[in-house]
Amino acid sequence: MSSPVTxxxxxxxxxxxxxxVIxxxxxxxxxxxxxxxxxISVTILASADKTRVVNIARWESADDVKATQADPVAxxxxxxxxxxATPSPGIFAVVSEFGA
Known part of the structure; x- marks a missing residue:
């Protein structure tokens, strides 16, 4: 099984x-x-200056992201x-994570 991706x-x-956009x-x-x-989940962030929106989605695998991107409805x-707007998407793997 593959690792979750963001x-x-x-x-x-x-x-x-x-x-x-939001x-x-x-x-x-x-x-x-x-x-x-x-x-898995989505978090949507809005910049205080209103010039950016960040969409962060967690998925079980990169294949799930790609299948969703290929879906005509999506x-x-x-x-x-x-x-x-001007989107700049990418798929990322967690390489470090820190908490309190």
């Missing part, structure tokens, strides 16, 4: 469109992403986001 998408956005990500997560095989949310 999908991180740093999205640059005009401040006037930040909430719209709404698209929330809708996509509730309607599609959270129901996909291998889904791809619609990607297209909607890319129409109003």
């Amino acid at each position: 999908f991180i998408n740093v999205i640059d956005v005009d401040p006037s469109k930040q909430q719209e 709404d698209i990500l929330n809708e996509g997560t509730e309607q599609v992403i959270s129901k996909r095989p291998g889904f 791809a619609e949310y990607v297209k909607r986001t890319a129409a109003i």
Whole structure:
């Protein structure tokens, strides 16, 4: 079995469109992403200056991420986001983790 992975998408956005991007990500997560095989969790962060949104999704495997990206329904949310912002996605493995 493969190790869980983290999908991180740093999205640059005009401040006037930040909430719209957040709404698209929330809708996509509730309607599609959270129901996909291998889904663990999503955290969405908004920069205080309103110029970025960060989408952090934990998945059971990179294959689960790739299968979700290939899903035409999920791809619609990607297209909607890319129409109003500049996404920069990537798949990451945890190499260090620290806690209190």
